[in-house]
Amino acid sequence: MKNEEIKRAWERLTPDEQAKERMLQGIMARSAAMEAQKETSAEPVVTPWYVRLRVPMGVSAAAMACVMVVTLAVGNPLLVNNGSSRQELLGTQPVSGMHTTAPVASADDAEAYAPGTEAVTAPVPVQTTFTTVSSALTETSLDHFLNEIPAVTTAESQAPSVSEVVTSPTEAVSEPSITTAASVTTLTEETEVQTTAHTEAAVTATTVTATVTQLPSLYGDMYDFNHVTWAGLSYDTVYETVPYSRLTNHLGSGVAVGDAVNGSYTILLYEIEGVPVERGFAVQYAGQREYYYFYCVE
Amino acid sequence: MLQSESPEESGFQRVYRQHVDAVYRVCFGFMKNNADAEDAVQETFLKLLQRGEDQAFESTAHERAWLIVTASNICKNHLRSWTRQKRKEMESMDELPDRSGDGGENRVLEAVLQLPDKYKTAIYLFYYEEYSCSDIAAALKKKESTVRSLLKRGRAILQKALGGEADEE
Numbered sequence: 001m002k003n004e005e006i007k008r009a010w011e012r013l014t015p016d017e018q019a020k021e022r023m024l025q026g027i028m029a030r031s032a033a034m035e036a037q038k039e040t041s042a043e044p045v046v047t048p049w050y051v052r053l054r055v056p057m058g059v060s061a062a063a064m065a066c067v068m069v070v071t072l073a074v075g076n077p078l079l080v081n082n083g084s085s086r087q088e089l090l091g092t093q094p095v096s097g098m099h100t101t102a103p104v105a106s107a108d109d110a111e112a113y114a115p116g117t118e119a120v121t122a123p124v125p126v127q128t129t130f131t132t133v134s135s136a137l138t139e140t141s142l143d144h145f146l147n148e149i150p151a152v153t154t155a156e157s158q159a160p161s162v163s164e165v166v167t168s169p170t171e172a173v174s175e176p177s178i179t180t181a182a183s184v185t186t187l188t189e190e191t192e193v194q195t196t197a198h199t200e201a202a203v204t205a206t207t208v209t210a211t212v213t214q215l216p217s218l219y220g221d222m223y224d225f226n227h228v229t230w231a232g233l234s235y236d237t238v239y240e241t242v243p244y245s246r247l248t249n250h251l252g253s254g255v256a257v258g259d260a261v262n263g264s265y266t267i268l269l270y271e272i273e274g275v276p277v278e279r280g281f282a283v284q285y286a287g288q289r290e291y292y293y294f295y296c297v298e
Numbered sequence: 299m300l301q302s303e304s305p306e307e308s309g310f311q312r313v314y315r316q317h318v319d320a321v322y323r324v325c326f327g328f329m330k331n332n333a334d335a336e337d338a339v340q341e342t343f344l345k346l347l348q349r350g351e352d353q354a355f356e357s358t359a360h361e362r363a364w365l366i367v368t369a370s371n372i373c374k375n376h377l378r379s380w381t382r383q384k385r386k387e388m389e390s391m392d393e394l395p396d397r398s399g400d401g402g403e404n405r406v407l408e409a410v411l412q413l414p415d416k417y418k419t420a421i422y423l424f425y426y427e428e429y430s431c432s433d434i435a436a437a438l439k440k441k442e443s444t445v446r447s448l449l450k451r452g453r454a455i456l457q458k459a460l461g462g463e464a465d466e467e
Contacts, residue, residue, distance in 0.1 A: 003425055006456070009407035010426040013323040019336060020318055024311065026340045031347050 222285040225256035225265035235294035328373030409459035417452030
């Protein structure tokens with residue numbers, strides 16, 4: 001066996017011209033197909049509508065979830081004004097919540113409540129008024145409104161709590177940094193509640209006059225609202241958290257304010273085990289999970 | 299014949315004409331039938347088309363070596379597939395492009411085609427392309443000693459099949 005034989009054997013494996021032409025045409029065709037495929041893949045892909053709307057839908061869902069959380073938080077019984085504490089805090093705030101009195105005969109009476117605030121007179125039955133007014137209220141004021149309705153209708157049994165509410169605002173009014181007009185308004189209204197609640201006990205048909213003052217938005221950065229006034233004392237926080245296990249009593253709800261921001265932030269107040277309220281308490285911001293220690297600065 | 303339609307195609311067609319025979323031989327040596335060999339040839343030249351412009355060859359010899367090695371790799375990949383392995387070995391001589399050879403040439407060719415795949419490329423490059431062992435080692439990315447070993451065993455197989463003594467390198 002010679003090398004030349006092997007070479008000649010390989011040489012016989014030579015394609016004819018037709019085969020060469022066929023292969024070249026095949027190469028060109030496949031190359032063109034690949035180019036076309038490349039161009040097709042480079043074209044923008046039309047995504048289906050559910051993919052395109054995925055992000056907006058997600059944002060909408062998140063927004064709805066936020067609204068639901070805030071609604072539930074405001075509707076939570078813990079946030080309902082149970083009397084004294086709320087009133088004291090409101091006295092320190094630039095604006096007041098919604099309050100009801102019953103009955104009020106005319107709009108003139110209502111106007112006497114609130115200089116500088118919007119007065120709504122609704123000489124209609126309680127249920128109707130509630131429905132009508134609620135749509136125009138902020139969640140916090142609605143909460144307050146809901147709390148006030150039983151005070152009117154149940155009369156005698158609720159009266160003590162109402163009078164309790166009225167006792168302390170004088171201190172709150174004295175706060176210099178807060179809009180006193182709103183505080184005075186609140187006092188006037190609550191006084192009306194007290195007086196009319198007693199007289200309304202025997203009256204079956206009641207009317208409700210609601211004075212509505214828009215509260216500032218609940219939404220905001222809680223770290224901007226680090227100051228609370230409670231029972232005439234000022235409290236601040238450095239956002240030191242307090243474990244839930246150390247909380248004892250629910251003190252009530254209120255609002256926190258900040259030096260650098262307008263408005264307020266709805267909060268829940270809790271007594272801390274072993275810590276007198278005069279020294280400090282725990283605060284939970286509406287919609288937040290953590291409890292923060294507020295210490296007295298006076 | 300091969301007509302050029304554009305300068306770009308002309309360049310490719312020139313390369314194609316220059317190397318298609320060598321590529322076809324390698325492919326036929328592995329695939330042992332015209333259809334698969336032609337398919338492998340097309341795939342090899344498609345790979346050449348897909349090479350980036352920054353991957354230019356140093357020389358024609360470099361280009362040829364690249365095509366031969368690429369063709370053998372493509373064929374090996376094809377032969378690894380299950381369907382291909384299950385296919386019956388065809389009658390090589392019936393598929394030969396040139397059946398005009400006498401009995402002796404056909405015997406040699408048949409023996410070459412019956413070589414195990416791992417020897418075929420080395421044997422082809424050494425005997426037909428007349429590459430040196432070092433060139434084959436560089437093209438196949440193997441050690442030179444490995445190439446010598448492949449050539450020695452391939453020759454031994456051919457001797458056993460054809461008888462006689464093969465020329466030494």
